[in-house]
Amino acid sequence: MIPIVLASVLIACAFGCGTPPIEPLTSRVVNGVDAKPHSWPWQISLQYERNGEWRHTCGGSLIAANWVMTAAHCINTKLSYRVFVGKHNLVEEELGSQAILPEKIVVHEKWNSIFVALGNDIALIKLSESVTLSNHVQLACMPPAGTLLANLYPCYITGWGRLYTGGPIADKLQQALMPVADHATCSKPDWWGGAVRKSMVCGGGDGIVGGCNGDSGGPLNCKNSEGAWEVHGIASFVSGLGCNYAKKPTVFTRVSAFNDWIDMVMMNN
Numbered sequence: 378m379i380p381i382v383l384a385s386v387l388i389a390c391a392f393g394c395g396t397p398p399i400e401p402l403t404s405r406v407v408n409g410v411d412a413k414p415h416s417w418p419w420q421i422s423l424q425y426e427r428n429g430e431w432r433h434t435c436g437g438s439l440i441a442a443n444w445v446m447t448a449a450h451c452i453n454t455k456l457s458y459r460v461f462v463g464k465h466n467l468v469e470e471e472l473g474s475q476a477i478l479p480e481k482i483v484v485h486e487k488w489n490s491i492f493v494a495l496g497n498d499i500a501l502i503k504l505s506e507s508v509t510l511s512n513h514v515q516l517a518c519m520p521p522a523g524t525l526l527a528n529l530y531p532c533y534i535t536g537w538g539r540l541y542t543g544g545p546i547a548d549k550l551q552q553a554l555m556p557v558a559d560h561a562t563c564s565k566p567d568w569w570g571g572a573v574r575k576s577m578v579c580g581g582g583d584g585i586v587g588g589c590n591g592d593s594g595g596p597l598n599c600k601n602s603e604g605a606w607e608v609h610g611i612a613s614f615v616s617g618l619g620c621n622y623a624k625k626p627t628v629f630t631r632v633s634a635f636n637d638w639i640d641m642v643m644m645n646n
Contacts, residue, residue, distance in 0.1 A: 394419075395518030395605035401533070401552065403600075409553040414465040417535045419517035419608070420550060421445055422461040423502075423594060424476075431459060431476075433467055433546055436536040436595025438517040438608045442507040443480075444643055446517075447594035448611050448630065449488035449500045458482070460502060463513040467537055468548045473513040480505040483642050485635075494572045498613040498630045500594075501642050517596065517608045522636040526609060528559040532580060532599035534612065534627065538592030555580035555597065557609075558626045568624045576634040578610045582626030597629045608632055 401416035423435040423445075437447035437460070445460050452458075461467075463474035485497040508514050526532070534555045537547045563569050563579035573579060580597055597610030610629025616622045632639075 394516040395601075395607055397515055397606070398512040401598075401606075403533070409551040412465070412535060412550040412552040414550075415463070415513040417550065417552070417596075417598065418463070418513055418515035420464075420535050420596065421447075422464050422467060422537060423447055423451055424459050424461060425453075425456040426459070427456075433537050435593045436538075436612065437502070438596045438611075439508065439514065440517050440519060440608075440639070441643065442510065442516070443504040445502040445504065446608070446611060446632075446639070447500050447502060448613055449484045449498045450490060450493065450613070451594040452482055452484050452500050458502075460504060462508050463511070464550070466549050467546075471513075473511055475508060475514070477504045477506055477508065479503065481646055483646065485638065493614055494574070496574045496576045496630065499611055499635055499638070501639065503646055518601075518605050519636065519639070520599075520601070520607045520609055520633045522633055524609070524633040526557045526559070526578065526599060528557060528562055530557040530599060532557055532597050532609065534580060534592060534595070534597055536592035536595035536612065538595075555627065557599075558582050563626060563628075565624075568626070569628065573628060576631055577613065578629050578631040579626040580610065580629060582624055592627075 397418050399416045419439045421437045422433050423437050424431040435451035437445045440446045459476045461476045479502045481503040484500040487497040533552050535552045558579040563573045592612045595612045596608040598606050599609045613628050613630050616625035
């Protein structure tokens with residue numbers, strides 16, 4: 378019997394992933410900084426329409442030419458959305474950027490917006506047309522199923538989220554070094570305790586760097602041993618005390634806990 382090759386593996390092999398033509402900055406700067414333009418080419422801006430204007434609401438990752446991965450909590454069935462690929466500066470026209478309407482949005486069936494800590498904060502957006510891959514638009518790699526990163530593994534959060542608690546959304550894509558806090562650390566009583574499940578991964582917690590409103594749905598980017606970037610997390614929630622509160626790291630949906638679900642959705646739609 379011929380083994381079934383999973384959709385995500387097929388896509389990664391066909392197009393390549395996680396190796397941006399424009400290398401990102403990987404300094405040890407802990408505060409958020411402007412990313413090098415188009416150095417995270419799988420990053421997308423999810424935007425909603427209100428009063429005739431499109432507004433950034435969440436990030437996301439391009440995982441196939443016609444599929445985007447984001448957070449379930451970013452999706453409101455009453456709103457109209459578009460996905461902008463190839464963006465760096467949200468307020469400028471940029472060559473090679475493209476806005477695409479969704480054909481279908483699939484939110485995880487076990488997502489519960491009232492009980493966020495139950496997890497399953499993941500959604501996939503099927504685009505109405507395939508993007509054209511270029512130096513500015515590339516696919517994200519996803520980690521193998523079950524992958525767990527070591528404590529303090531260096532990763533980067535990217536997004537156009539608020540520059541500080543209560544502050545404005547960034548115009549230019551931001552990045553920040555955000556080391557992983559493993560489950561044993563993140564679930565300590567004075568950290569997140571029982572609010573963090575094993576299907577999640579934490580990043581930060583130093584009280585300096587944290588995800589903020591507008592970063593939601595965006596990637597936690599981690600370089601693997603072969604030099605390719607993988608999206609290990611989908612930004613899910615932060616502390617109500619602030620975006621960068623000590624011992625309250627940003628909590629991400631752990632992508633490697635959902636490989637089977639991602640493959641199933643993509644193959645069935």
